[in-house]
Structure formats: structure tokens, C-alpha cells
Amino acid sequence: MTEIYDAIILGAGAAGLFCAAEAGLRGRKVLLVDHAEKVGKKILISGGGRCNFTNLGIAPDRYLSANKHFAKSALSRYTAGDFIALVDSYGIAWHEKTLGQLFCDGSARQIVDLLLDRCAQGNVTIKTSEVVRDIAHGDGRYTVSLTSFTAQAPALVVATGGPSIPKMGATGFAYEVARQFGLKVVQPRPALVPLTLAGEDLLFRELSGVATDVVARSGKTAFKEAALFTHRGMSGPAILQISSYWQSGEAVHIDFCPGHSADWLVEAKAASPKATIRQTLRERLPQRLADVLDEKLGLEGILAAQSDKALRAAEARLAAWAFHPNGTEGYAKAEVTAGGVSTAELSSKTLESKRVPGLYMIGEAVDVTGWLGGYNFQWAWASGWAAAQAL
Numbered sequence: 171m172t173e174i175y176d177a178i179i180l181g182a183g184a185a186g187l188f189c190a191a192e193a194g195l196r197g198r199k200v201l202l203v204d205h206a207e208k209v210g211k212k213i214l215i216s217g218g219g220r221c222n223f224t225n226l227g228i229a230p231d232r233y234l235s236a237n238k239h240f241a242k243s244a245l246s247r248y249t250a251g252d253f254i255a256l257v258d259s260y261g262i263a264w265h266e267k268t269l270g271q272l273f274c275d276g277s278a279r280q281i282v283d284l285l286l287d288r289c290a291q292g293n294v295t296i297k298t299s300e301v302v303r304d305i306a307h308g309d310g311r312y313t314v315s316l317t318s319f320t321a322q323a324p325a326l327v328v329a330t331g332g333p334s335i336p337k338m339g340a341t342g343f344a345y346e347v348a349r350q351f352g353l354k355v356v357q358p359r360p361a362l363v364p365l366t367l368a369g370e371d372l373l374f375r376e377l378s379g380v381a382t383d384v385v386a387r388s389g390k391t392a393f394k395e396a397a398l399f400t401h402r403g404m405s406g407p408a409i410l411q412i413s414s415y416w417q418s419g420e421a422v423h424i425d426f427c428p429g430h431s432a433d434w435l436v437e438a439k440a441a442s443p444k445a446t447i448r449q450t451l452r453e454r455l456p457q458r459l460a461d462v463l464d465e466k467l468g469l470e471g472i473l474a475a476q477s478d479k480a481l482r483a484a485e486a487r488l489a490a491w492a493f494h495p496n497g498t499e500g501y502a503k504a505e506v507t508a509g510g511v512s513t514a515e516l517s518s519k520t521l522e523s524k525r526v527p528g529l530y531m532i533g534e535a536v537d538v539t540g541w542l543g544g545y546n547f548q549w550a551w552a553s554g555w556a557a558a559q560a561l
């Protein structure tokens with residue numbers, strides 16, 4: 171027997187749960203389906219288990235997309251303030267950790283419970299452990315064949331996210347649906363992901379566990395945050411952020427001495443002429459990192475023995491140390507997927523396909539990727555909300 175709904179939403183993650191609840195609360199009869207055995211798995215592990223659910227600094231230019239204007243409409247219609255008000259209405263305590271990032275004081279479970287409660291209020295039917303066998307479209311209706319039943323609706327919302335962290339059940343299913351309906355897909359790639367080092371940068375892998383505040387740059391984009399060396403390369407917030415902008419083959423430039431005056435080594439020579447470069451670096455950086463940088467700089471002897479020119483060259487190198495990542499740690503470690511269903515195919519107001527009426531794409535499945543720090547959940551809420559208003 172075929173079950174009839176107003177909307178079928180595939181994927182019960184952040185975007186799907188929120189969209190289902192909002193549509194349900196607007197009186198729509200909604201079916202929310204997931205192939206996983208439980209909903210909102212990524213929410214549960216997000217923010218170290220405390221869910222960084224939004225950011226006070228939400229702005230469209232903090233999202234990557236082939237169309238940098240696309241996210242504006244949805245982000246302005248459902249804002250961080252709106253989600254904070256919702257969190258407050260559930261009495262969920264939260265705090266700002268850093269850089270506008272808002273986390274639950276308690277547990278990410280509270281956000282999933284909030285979403286499930288809203289779904290219950292909206293009479294959403296939730297089915298887990300259901301694999302989509304087939305999607306057919308005809309006569310203005312989508313017929314979705316699932317493991318244990320078939321459902322039909324005039325609207326189909328794809329909220330199955332991107333392929334980041336496949337071991338959690340993440341898939342590129344949204345791209346398959348897009349291709350089935352002739353929608354273009356912007357080449358997906360791992361983002362917010364650790365970078366791997368090889369070749370001349372190999373020595374830095376010996377610093378595994380060492381962290382320091384840096385400015386990481388790729389092209390014109392820069393992030394001032396912590397970087398962490400790992401046994402495979404580099405991670406930490408500054409690196410995860412810049413990874414989204416980094417293109418294979420390019421260098422990533424690291425300023426190891428952010429905030430230092432431009433001529434700090436020359437000044438150090440005047441203040442402590444008998445100190446070595448190594449000692450001078452050790453005063454400002456973790457010891458193991460200072461030693462590797464000293465080795466790479468190759469300036470032997472005390473500061474007084476160095477010409478100002480040589481010290482200025484060292485300052486310049488330390489302010490823009492060129493790393494040549496040979497890749498990333500891939501989808502297995504990527505917090506999100508950049509690229510995805512092309513925004514050129516979708517209405518920025520409703521997230522509905524321009525060519526295929528009734529087909530919606532929301533959340534991470536779409537070619538909109540936020541910065542680290544609550545930006546991606548806000549996109550999930552905002553795009554889910556926008557679609558729900560049109561269902």
C-alpha cells in the first residue's frame with residue numbers, strides 16, 4: 171500500500187529534522203526518512219558532544235559557494251537570533267565559547283530532543299532504517315520506494331547531506347538524486363579537513379601534538395587561530411578553516427609569529443645580542459616547533475653575528491612559512507563537504523529546483539559550505555526553514 175503525504179523528506183539530519191518540523195507545524199503532512207537507525211547522528215557528535223548550534227557572526231561571506239550571493243536570502247530570513255530564541259524557549263542553557271560560537275552547556279542531545287519535540291508537535295512521521303530503493307516522478311507526484319513501504323507526495327526534499335564521515339552513514343546520495351533529475355553538481359571535495367604534509371615539509375610531522383596560534387593564509391583568505399601538527403600533517407581550527415579555501419597544488423602560508431612587530435628579530439638582536447635564534451624562537455613558540463624552525467632557517471650562531479638583512483629575511487619567512495600540502499585527510503576526517511548540488515539549479519528563496527517542480531535540496535547537500543564554528547548548522551536550519559515555508 172502507498173502512503174500519501176504532502177512532503178517526503180529524505181535525511182533526518184539537522185536540515186531534514188528542522189525542515190520536517192517547520193513544515194509539519196505549518197500543517198503539512200510530512201514523512202521524514204533516514205537510512206540510519208537513529209536521527210541526527212552528526213548533531214550528537216558535533217561540537218565535542220555540545221553542538222555548536224550557531225554563530226553570532228553569521229554573514230553570507232562566511233560561506234563558500236560558486237554563487238556567493240546564494241545563501242543571503244535564506245540566512246536573512248531565518249537568523250541565528252531565531253534559532254537562539256528557539257533554544258531559549260526550550261530552556262536549553264548555552265554559552266559563547268570563542269569567536270561567536272554558541273554551544274549547549276549540557277549536551278548536543280538537547281538539540282536533537284528539541285528537533286524531535288518540534289517534529290512531534292508537527293505530527294511528522296519519522297521512519298529510520300529505511301533505504302531508498304527508487305524515486306519515480308510523474309503526474310506531479312514523487313513516488314519513493316523504501317525498504318518496507320512506498321510513499322508518495324507532490325514535494326520531495328533531499329536533505330541527505332554530503333559524504334563527509336562515511337562511517338557515520340554519510341553518503342553522496344543527494345548527488346545521485348540530482349543527476350537523476352538532471353541537476354548539475356559542483357565537484358564535491360572534503361572541507362574543514364586536516365591537511366597532509368610530505369616532501370620538504372616532512373620534518374614538521376615529527377611535531378605531532380604541538381599546537382600554536384598562527385595566521386593561516388590561502389590566497390587572499392586568512393584565519394588567525396590555533397594550528398596543530400599531527401602525525402600526518404596539520405590540523406587545528408586555523409588549518410581546518412583554510413582547508414576549505416585551499417586548492418590542491420597550492421601553498422598554505424603560515425605566520426608563526428602573529429602580533430609581533432615587523433622587525434622583531436632585529437629588535438631582539440638589539441635587546442639580547444648574545445642570544446641565539448633558537449633561544450629567541452623558544453621564547454615565543456613551543457620549544458619543539460622553535461627547534462625545527464631554527465633548523466630550517468639555518469642561521470648559525472648568536473643574533474649579533476647575523477646581519478639585519480638576514481634577520482629580516484628570517485622574519486619574512488616566519489611570517490609566511492610556505493607549506494605545500496600533498497592532500498587532505500579526505501572525507502574520513504572532513505567535518506563538511508564543499509561543493510554539491512549547484513545553486514544555479516535552485517531558487518535561493520525556497521531551495522526548490524528551478525527545473526523540476528516540487529524537488530527541494532537543503533543543507534550540506536547544496537553547494538553552500540560554512541566556516542567552522544556553527545555556520546554549517548545555521549545553514550541547515552536556514553535552508554530547511556526556507557524550504558518548509560514553500561511546502
Ligand code: FDA
Binds near residue numbers: 183206329338544
Ligand atoms: P546531515 O549529515 O546532518 O544529515 C544527513 C542525514 O541523511 C543523515 O541522518 C544520514 O544518515 C542521512 N542519509 C544519508 N544518506 C542517506 C540515504 N541514501 N538515504 C537516507 N538517508 C540518508 N557544524 C556546525 O555548525 N557546528 C558544529 O559543532 C559541527 N560539528 C561537527 C562535528 C563533526 C565531527 C562533523 C562531521 C560535522 C560537524 N558539523 C558542525 C557540520 C554539521 O554536522 C553538518 O554541516 C550538518 O550536520 C549538515 O546537516 P544536513 O542535515 O545537511 O546533513
